[in-house]
Amino acid sequence: xxxxxxxxxxxxxxxxxxxxxxxxxxxxxxxxxxxxxxxxxxxxxxxxxxxxxxxxxxxxxxxxxxxxxxxxxxxxxxxxxxxxxxxxxxxxxxxxxxxxxxxxxxxxxxxxxxxxxxxxxxxxxxxxxxxxxxxxxxxxxxxxxxxxxxxxxxxxxxxxxxxxxxxxxxxxxxxxxxxxxxxxxxxxxxxxxxxxxxxxxxxxxxxxxxxxxxxxxxxxxx
Amino acid sequence: xxxxxxxxxxxxxxxxxxxxxxxxxxxxxxxxxxxxxxxxxxxxxxxxxxxxxxxxxxxxxxxxxxxxxxxxxxxxxxxxxxxxxxxxxxxxxxxxxxxxxxxxxxxxxxxxxxxxxxxxxxxxxxxxxxxxxxxxxxxxxxxxxxxxxxxxxxxxxxxxxxxxxxxxxxxxxxxxxxxxxxxxxxxxxxxxxxxxxxxxxxxxxxxxxxxxxxxxxxxxxx
DNA sequence: GCTCGGACTAAACATTTGTTTAGTCTGTCG
DNA sequence: CGACAGACTAAACAAATGTTTAGTCCGAGC
Numbered sequence: 213x214x215x216x217x218x219x220x221x222x223x224x225x226x227x228x229x230x231x232x233x234x235x236x237x238x239x240x241x242x243x244x245x246x247x248x249x250x251x252x253x254x255x256x257x258x259x260x261x262x263x264x265x266x267x268x269x270x271x272x273x274x275x276x277x278x279x280x281x282x283x284x285x286x287x288x289x290x291x292x293x294x295x296x297x298x299x300x301x302x303x304x305x306x307x308x309x310x311x312x313x314x315x316x317x318x319x320x321x322x323x324x325x326x327x328x329x330x331x332x333x334x335x336x337x338x339x340x341x342x343x344x345x346x347x348x349x350x351x352x353x354x355x356x357x358x359x360x361x362x363x364x365x366x367x368x369x370x371x372x373x374x375x376x377x378x379x380x381x382x383x384x385x386x387x388x389x390x391x392x393x394x395x396x397x398x399x400x401x402x403x404x405x406x407x408x409x410x411x412x413x414x415x416x417x418x419x420x421x422x423x424x425x426x427x428x429x430x431x432x433x434x
Numbered sequence: 435x436x437x438x439x440x441x442x443x444x445x446x447x448x449x450x451x452x453x454x455x456x457x458x459x460x461x462x463x464x465x466x467x468x469x470x471x472x473x474x475x476x477x478x479x480x481x482x483x484x485x486x487x488x489x490x491x492x493x494x495x496x497x498x499x500x501x502x503x504x505x506x507x508x509x510x511x512x513x514x515x516x517x518x519x520x521x522x523x524x525x526x527x528x529x530x531x532x533x534x535x536x537x538x539x540x541x542x543x544x545x546x547x548x549x550x551x552x553x554x555x556x557x558x559x560x561x562x563x564x565x566x567x568x569x570x571x572x573x574x575x576x577x578x579x580x581x582x583x584x585x586x587x588x589x590x591x592x593x594x595x596x597x598x599x600x601x602x603x604x605x606x607x608x609x610x611x612x613x614x615x616x617x618x619x620x621x622x623x624x625x626x627x628x629x630x631x632x633x634x635x636x637x638x639x640x641x642x643x644x645x646x647x648x649x650x651x652x653x654x655x656x
Numbered sequence: 657g658c659t660c661g662g663a664c665t666a667a668a669c670a671t672t673t674g675t676t677t678a679g680t681c682t683g684t685c686g
Numbered sequence: 687c688g689a690c691a692g693a694c695t696a697a698a699c700a701a702a703t704g705t706t707t708a709g710t711c712c713g714a715g716c
Binding site: 243245246326327328329334337338341348351355356357358360361362364365366368369370372373375376377379380382383384386387388397400401402403404405406407408409410411412413414415416417418419420421424425428431432 | 606636
């Protein structure tokens, strides 16, 4: 194939990573299922046999993508790191922020992994909810976050809301008429609107809440 | 097989709908892909041949599920209805509300359809964003919704946020320790917390917004 | 009674899937 | 040099997939 560019580390800089990157791209683009060994091989410019030669099996390749992506999010490129330093402040959720800043293909893959329920991704989700809940609770104490009746549920919902545009990016791009929601400054515009909603809320008064409580009470004793 | 129970309407109450319902369940549970003709046939208690006899092909069956679900959401069971009557008030988004009240398998299927990008679902998503944006704009005028810098983006984000718990229901159920987020009164608790967030916001002051604007400005002229 | 049509099945079919096999090429180490 | 190891490919393989084929069963209509 193409001549090896420099081969400083003869192990890690060649076809193996090309295959993994191709897999990452395709998994992220088309979903963790629906991607074939042959498609990955073609994308990487190798034979189907080579991908299993390097990774053992398709499932193992997916697991390796999982691990790679998780390590990227946890602490750039280095496994065996989980926590991040400080609670900087809003806009940063110590892990979620890292996730949102990581390269686009990685982000795409992550969203797919969360949706398709790979086990590694599940663990990561739990972790992110954990630190996000703690972060918001800190914020409550420090005065920049609202109090809540259910911290854990709020943390989980907050995370799912940050993930939502990733999961529905196709639809949002179509509706908002942007090419790539996560590459242009459409990101900036989009995030700004979301932040407005997080800061000022969507509803201006307690009517919605009151309506809901009424409905909920009715449902409990009909 | 099992003896036909009563056969009032010999046409519509038999195996054909049983197949469609089985498909709906499996599609919703395992994702629109990843479901086989044989699995559907087994679930419905018929032979694989019969499902294509009735529906022509697997793809046609999926399209029929799409159409069925969409009609359920648009105006219960009846196609050729799109708009709903009035802007009742918060907690109801004229279509989104209908969607969230429809039977669980249908809801599950819908979430999957949005994620897997079936064309019918895309159209429905656009519709829902449309009426939701209009509804929130009305709310602005009527004083119960906050103003926004970008109504369309807010509508789209709002919809994606309401959809998020559906998309990530597996993770939320695990994190919150509930069996089925959309069948027990876990729904009530969950919706209540989300409504709090929609009403009071998550952040208590403008710091996050300010931080973001600073970052955004930096990115524009680095 | 007999045919006709549609629900329905069992088995075969072609294609696509992940994986294996056998082998080639290339650089390295003795 | 000569053997060895590993990257790599082409071809074959077995399993699973959607679909087709041939045929059975059964009720309705002449």
